[in-house]
Amino acid sequence: MTLTLNFINTLDIIFAFLGLLLLKSLLQRRRRHNSLPPGPKGLPFVGNILDMPSEKEWLTFARWGEQWGDISSVTVLGQTLIILNSARIAMEMLDKKSSIYSDRPTLQMGGELVGWKNTLVLLPYGDRFRRFRRLFHKSIGSNALMQQYLPSEELETRRFLRRVLNKPEDLATHVRKTAGAIILRISHGYETRENNDPFVELADTATEQFSLSTAPGGFMIDLVPALRHVPSWFPGAGFKKIAASWSATLVEMVEQPHNFVKQQMAAGIAPISFTSSLLETKPLTDEDEFDIKWSSASLYSGGADTAVSAIYSFFLAMALHPEVVKKAQAEIDAVVGNDRLPDFSDREQLPYVNALAKEVLRWNSVTPTAVPHRVTQDDIHEGYFIPKGSLVIVNLWKLTHDYRVYPDPERFDPERFIPSAGGVAQPDPREICFGFGRRTCPGSYLADASVFISCAMSLAVFDISKCVENGVVIEPVHENTTGTISHPKPFKCSIKPRSQKAISLIQAD
Numbered sequence: 001m002t003l004t005l006n007f008i009n010t011l012d013i014i015f016a017f018l019g020l021l022l023l024k025s026l027l028q029r030r031r032r033h034n035s036l037p038p039g040p041k042g043l044p045f046v047g048n049i050l051d052m053p054s055e056k057e058w059l060t061f062a063r064w065g066e067q068w069g070d071i072s073s074v075t076v077l078g079q080t081l082i083i084l085n086s087a088r089i090a091m092e093m094l095d096k097k098s099s100i101y102s103d104r105p106t107l108q109m110g111g112e113l114v115g116w117k118n119t120l121v122l123l124p125y126g127d128r129f130r131r132f133r134r135l136f137h138k139s140i141g142s143n144a145l146m147q148q149y150l151p152s153e154e155l156e157t158r159r160f161l162r163r164v165l166n167k168p169e170d171l172a173t174h175v176r177k178t179a180g181a182i183i184l185r186i187s188h189g190y191e192t193r194e195n196n197d198p199f200v201e202l203a204d205t206a207t208e209q210f211s212l213s214t215a216p217g218g219f220m221i222d223l224v225p226a227l228r229h230v231p232s233w234f235p236g237a238g239f240k241k242i243a244a245s246w247s248a249t250l251v252e253m254v255e256q257p258h259n260f261v262k263q264q265m266a267a268g269i270a271p272i273s274f275t276s277s278l279l280e281t282k283p284l285t286d287e288d289e290f291d292i293k294w295s296s297a298s299l300y301s302g303g304a305d306t307a308v309s310a311i312y313s314f315f316l317a318m319a320l321h322p323e324v325v326k327k328a329q330a331e332i333d334a335v336v337g338n339d340r341l342p343d344f345s346d347r348e349q350l351p352y353v354n355a356l357a358k359e360v361l362r363w364n365s366v367t368p369t370a371v372p373h374r375v376t377q378d379d380i381h382e383g384y385f386i387p388k389g390s391l392v393i394v395n396l397w398k399l400t401h402d403y404r405v406y407p408d409p410e411r412f413d414p415e416r417f418i419p420s421a422g423g424v425a426q427p428d429p430r431e432i433c434f435g436f437g438r439r440t441c442p443g444s445y446l447a448d449a450s451v452f453i454s455c456a457m458s459l460a461v462f463d464i465s466k467c468v469e470n471g472v473v474i475e476p477v478h479e480n481t482t483g484t485i486s487h488p489k490p491f492k493c494s495i496k497p498r499s500q501k502a503i504s505l506i507q508a509d
């Protein structure tokens with residue numbers, strides 16, 4: 001009896017093994033039958049290197065979408081890039097299969113050597129990533145949580161109005177200063193100085209070095225990772241000295257505001273902030289403190305420059321569309337009146353201004369090609385083979401300028417979000433412009449609040465229009481810079497207070 005059982009077991013195992021071999025060979029055959037998504041034909045060895053655009057890659061990617069379909073691919077020096085030109089596919093891939101589509105690429109210079117891999121945007125998918133996301137989620141992960149920070153938004157936006165009133169020609173500088181000031185208040189409860197603020201300067205230097213160190217093609221080591229083993233004294237290893245210096249800036253940007261909060265807490269005068277509320281959770285391990293420090297710094301690196309692009313583009317849109325300015329001002333005047341500035345409590349009563357803020361996020365793509373998601377496992381999607389290690393790039397610009405979803409996409413038109421009699425509103429761009437899946441922007445509620453309050457307060461007190469110089473109207477052009485975070489190129493516009501009353505409101509404490 002025992003013998004028979006053993007015999008049957010052995011046979012079972014052999015058959016199971018043969019079955020597995022068969023399955024494996026079938027799967028491999030299936031994989032061979034599933035090819036990569038279509039795309040331009042590349043060259044031997046280097047692949048599609050010559051097809052890659054050097055600027056405004058979203059336009060080329062959109063063209064590939066027209067030619068090859070909403071999912072296409074190219075391979076550059078062995079690296080597969082999957083390009084998505086549709087929200088439906090992005091959701092099905094990055095949301096529904098998020099457990100294998102949520103890693104980030106390894107960037108040798110910026111990420112590994114300089115150390116930006118410790119900030120959320122480049123953090124590899126894993127335990128630390130999940131902890132950072134939890135910290136973001138429990139601090140600024142909903143409109144309800146954002147309530148505690150809305151007074152900071154209002155206060156810094158008032159300061160912004162004052163700066164614009166005094167020097168309208170320096171709009172771009174004021175927008176940048178305000179975005180940094182809002183983030184530092186929320187991340188560390190820190191009130192920035194009007195001029196030469198040490199934390200703002202440090203953060204600006206570090207974020208500029210981030211752009212330089214992560215620019216594609218900026219450093220050889222990103223193409224030849226083995227160069228990291230070269231000693232720093234070796235001829236040609238100058239990148240190592242640069243990395244060490246930039247890494248020191250980054251560490252200071254992380255440490256200095258963190259220590260400031262700890263000193264304030266010890267003195268019992270720390271205002272509520274992302275860092276102070278997390279530091280209050282006791283007891284904290286060294287790892288907890290590392291997470292708090294670096295996730296708080298991730299707020300600045302993720303939030304400051306993005307908000308700058310959105311708010312600067314709002315002024316451009318207003319200069320180009322006087323009819324929108326008039327309509328929004330009429331709504332604000334009717335709901336808020338002229339005796340006070342609008343605030344967040346007015347938001348529900350301002351449907352047109354809300355639609356305008358949505359249109360700002362749609363019309364100007366802040367992150368036109370988002371941030372690549374790295375695939376951690378082979379996959380078959382819509383019949384195409386998606387190899388492990390591929391980078392998935394969602395063409396957010398195309399998604400928010402898709403004429404099938406947003407007719408006449410280049411036109412700035414808030415009405416598209418207001419359902420007309422018998423008609424439905426076009427889809428909310430906030431479902432798209434903050435990305436997809438587990439890496440979706442964790443600062444979206446903060447970004448949304450910043451854009452709304454900037455639009456509402458600015459329109460309440462300023463007339464924004466085209467500049468007239470020597471009797472000639474200067475026509476602003478809507479053109480964007482190339483980069484992960486894309487900005488409207490500098491433009492001129494006229495910003496004038498609407499009335500004496502508006503001046504008093506801006507100047508009031």
Ligand code: HEM
Pocket residue numbers: 120121122123298299300302303304306307310366367370371372373433434435436437438439440441442443444446447
């Ligand atoms: C208009 C403003 C903003 C836009 C359009 C925007 C858009 C995005 C997009 C598209 C991503 C990549 C999502 C993906 O990989 O699928 C992202 C990631 C991120 N954003 Fe934002 N963002 C904005 C503002 C902010 C703000 C205000 C903060 C911080 C307070 C922030 C923090 C981050 C961080 C930390 C990440 C990385 C998330 C991760 O890798 O897990 N962003 N954002």
